[in-house]
Amino acid sequence: MNTDSVISSITPIPTYQLYGEREPWPTPDMVHCEAIAARSKLHNWHIKPHQHSGLFQILYLEKGEAEVRLDDKTSRMQAGEVLMVPQLCIHGFRFRRDAVGYVFTLAYPLIHQLTRRLGDRFASRFARFGVPSLHRLGDDAEGDYLRMSFRALDEEYAGNLPQREALMEALLTAILIRLTRSTFDAQPQQQPPQPRPASRSGGHFARFCDMLEEHYLSHQPVAAYAASLGITAAHLNLLCRRAVDKSALEMIHERIVLEAKRTLVYTSMTVSEASYAVGFSDPAYFTRFFKRATGLSPKQFRQQAEALHR
The missing domain is CATH 1.10.10.60 (Homeodomain-like)
Structure with a gap:
């Protein structure tokens, strides 16, 4: 197959740092946190298909519903679910107007830094998030812990208290560990379709x-x-x-x-x-x-x- 034809086939899909922005990563932080409504309202609750280079996203839908596009497949996302989106995955959303939740965007340097600290076994398990995956938070202590952690991370990101970076990294580490455990130590209740193999x-x-x-x-x-x-x-x-x-x-x-x-x-x-x-x-x-x-x-x-x- 001609390489140029493969490349040309992906050019209509925009690649953003954050949706709608083409400027370099805007802050010295390697994580960006925002409410779903903050960006979605600007686009009539419709985030058109796009991709990110060098960025991993975790989307937590606390309330409401969304239609999720991953590559050429579409699925439904319900309240209480978490979507993991790796770099270069084409994804888009159509949120219901009452949607509440958070989008956490992590630069891969931070991912590598955190996974290295946790050792090779964790890094190999986390590498399986190279495809998008959807997870439902349970109505139990584990689910409550993650819900609390998402809110705490968003609050810490918005503040300017001492040791802010260290606490954000600690919260992210806890979130990644818990999500990895729930994914690979128990069968997830819902899994979106696998994306097409990369060219x-x-x-x-x-x-x-x-x-x-x-x-x-x-x-x-x-x-x-x-x-x-x-x-x-x-x-x-x-x-x-x-x-x-x-x-x-x-x-x-x-x-x-x-x-x-x-x-x-x-x-x-x-x-x-x-x-x-x-x-x-x-x-x-x-x-x-x-x-x-x-x-x-x-x-x-x-x-x-x-x-x-x-």
Whole structure:
């Protein structure tokens, strides 16, 4: 099969950071929380089919109903259910206007960080969420725990209290462990249809995303990633353009900038120390790189973040 024809077939599906937004990940947090209504109301409660690169979503529907599209299949989602959506899964929603719940969007760097802490066994189990899955919360202590955790995570995200990041990561860890247990230690009551197998081109792009997470601190050139995938740098750039409307180099730079933001906001490192931490040997070059990407110097970005979190 011609690779270009496979790529062309997916171009009508938009790829967003968050639905309706094409800007880079907006904050130094690696998780974003919002009420279902916050975004759905803006789109008449209809989230059209789209996909995300590098983002994993957990949608908890507390009240109401939704029609859920996953790739080319449609299913119903009821109150008390949780939907797990991995990156590059085409998904869309048509919510009833009384729908209440939360959407939690996790950057894959955070997923990798949390799963590594929990060991290989958990990581291998969590990897099975590479396809979307739907779970019903029980009317028991386990279900109550998850409902409480979802609400607590949303409240913590909206606040600016000390140790906010640590508590959010603890809540996310608990949520992921509980959802993994309920999925693989007991038969889920409802499972949506499996998506179509990824195309070879889609597989190359997903593998590039994984490799980027593993090697971004070493600042490897695009050609090195392409060689590891067995394709040319031009082909890799084409895949990235088709999937997320960015070049491979832009994706590499965005990942480095995200880590730099987190280092500046959540550690007490000096700008020079932060530059070394994210793979730069010259702090002056790091400052120019960061300002070109964000419009602010590292010092200005840190001051702005500190003002927001007071």
